[in-house]
Amino acid sequence: MTETRPATDPPEERVAPFHYNARGQQCFTWTLTDCDITDPVQLRIGPDLILPVIFIPGVMGSNLKSVPEPGSDETESVWRLDYGFAGVPTPLLGQWAGQKAGIRQSLLHPDRVQVDDEGGVPNVPWGMVQDDQQLLPAQRKAALMRRYRERGWGEVGQTSYERFLIWLEHVLNSPTVPRHLNYALELEDRHWEDPTAAYRRLKAGMDVFMPRLNGADRNGDEDDGTKPLTTDDLLAGVRFNMPVHAFGYNWLASNTDSAKKLKQRIETLLEQYGSRCKQVLLVTHSMGGLIARMCATLPGMESAICGIVHGVMPTNGAPVAYRRCKIGMRDESFGTSLVIGSNGQEVTAVFAQSPGALQLLPTTRYAPGWLKLLRENQSRTLSAMPALNQCPYDAIYLERHRWWGLVKEEWLAPEGGTAIEWKDYQHAIGNARDFHSALNTYFHPKTYVFYGSDTKFASFESIRWRIRPGLRPAGSTIPPVPIESLFQARNSDVHQGGRTPLYVRGHRGMSHPSVKYTDGSSASEKSPYSDWELHCEMQDGVGDGTVPTSSGRAPIDQAERGQVQEQIKMRGFDHEGPFRNEQVQLITLQWILKIAAHARKPS
Secondary structure, three states, rough: OOOOOOOOOOOOOOEEOOEEEEOOEEEOOOOOOOOOOOOOOOOOOOOOOOOOOOOOOOOOOEEEEOOOOOOOOEEEEEEEOOOOHHHOOOOHHHOOOOOOOOHHHHHOOOOOOEOOOOOOOOOOEEOOOOOOOOOOOOHHHHHHHHHHHHOOHHOOOHHHHHHHHHHHHHHHHOOOOOHHHHHEOOOHHHHEEEOOOOOOOOOOEEEOOOOOOOHHHHOOOOOOOOOOEHHHOOOOOOOOEEEEEEOOOOOOOHHHHHHHHHHHHHHHHHHHHHHHHHHHHHHHHEHHHHHHHHHOOOOOOOEEEEEEEEEEEOOOOOHHHHHHHOOOOOOOOOOOOOHHHOOOOHHHHHHHHHHHHHOOOOOOOOOOOOOOEEEOOOOOOOOOHHHHOOHHHHHHHHHEOOOOHHHHOHHHOOOOOOOOOOHHHHHHHHHHHHHHHHHHHOOOEEEEEEEEEEEEEEOOOOHHHHHEEEOOOOOOOOOOOOOHHHHOOOOHHHHHOOOOOOOEEEOOOOEEEOOOOOOOOOOOOOOEOOOOOEEEEOOOOOEEOOEHHHHEEEOHOOOOOEEEEEEEOOOOOOOOOOEEEEEEEEHHHHHHHHHHOOOOOOO
16 A cells, blocks of 8 residues: 655655675665655665774673583683673672682683673664664564674673773764764864755864863863864764774783784784775773783784774783782772682782783882882881882792792692692793883874873872781780891791781780781781781872872873873773763774874775
């Protein structure tokens, strides 16, 4: 039956639905109609060139599963950040809360896990991931989820990154909204050659602002370090579709290995998209930035990558990594500690066998003297351990006998675990040293950086052990050990229970059940009387709660040939959640568009 319309009604616009295949090509579908329906059908053709955007998550932001036993294909989820109750990863919390050090060591070993690509993904269309109208509803949903998994979205933590990936895919590739509206740009009549024309053209060479961004240029606010987009950037970048991919990696293994796998992924995508794609663009979070930088040093990769946006990258490492190996992270965040490890034994069991984690330790480029031993009334700025101004690998990370060494050797063999030898730990530290040395001060020639510097998210610029008098038996006439001897005290002289404080020497034949940890909880065992207590103090600097400002802002100081195009400090987010922040999203989008404007166009 044919619908009859009054002659005065304008014809309805008919647009052929379409979707994109795995090669980024538009596929149109249309059902033949009766011969008397002669309204034109529009095929709206999008950009033909492809510039994939690859998101690289931070440490612990990739899903992992077990490596199958020989002769079997069976795997089990080891680390998956899918949505649970109230949108938080409650399944992961339930899996790891209360697990002892031995279980953690056995399961979270770099050789016993691999990337799990079956994490949660969306089941609705966004951007270039569109419905195929020829499929039944259930088939459409399955096809959408399959396409997201092909993009690598199932490899990264859903709770941490899915909303950002959806947003980015939409603003870069929405097939229904004009690009300038996607980008939330403030375009005015002056930006157009003829603002009254049905199909307007942008003028060349004009600045374009995003709301709540580029504040100094608009309102005279404090300079945020960014320059606005130009219409030239938009005209150059609009030629590309920019499908958003994600790259999950084994964050327990060396970042060098992950960089090589990223190179393989990039080569696969360039082949998949064919002659219409010559480069990729990288967006990174935290440790993902180290992987991206190392990947760009590999043969052919600097030219295959048109630019990198780094977010909260621990450029020179972070002292908090040392602290967690000594006392866990319970006094930083009780909830997070249930997953990562509430005491030093639980963290060390995984950390000491994981080259990727060890590569987050402060490097030789971090400000020396970050490990401090302070008298109770001593200035917070003076270090009592000048020997530890030396190379951190030898003086701290490989120190086997002194109490300040990164790893207490007994913790390498927790009950119920798969013990690692000291030589294996030495090899892992050597791997970290080699990685830091190879990466050095290299940055891709088109690098953009943001970092956190917020007083609301205190960070550890240094680790301070404060010396306080211990609990001694009443009436004891035995003098305490000289405070100067603490600089050279051995592990056997210090009781380390994996929490703060540590107890120095004392009378081992006696014990006192009322000694409490500084957070108010009871000791896990009766702590001995001691001559001195070593209290590991809380944060002494600003940053994002994990990466201190000094490490976050290091790129622009270390780039020797002006590789860092723009770098800004930002506020309003912690280390785990920058890409949920609207300002971060806008600055990331702006930098992507700037990089895309200079991407290589296939001939």
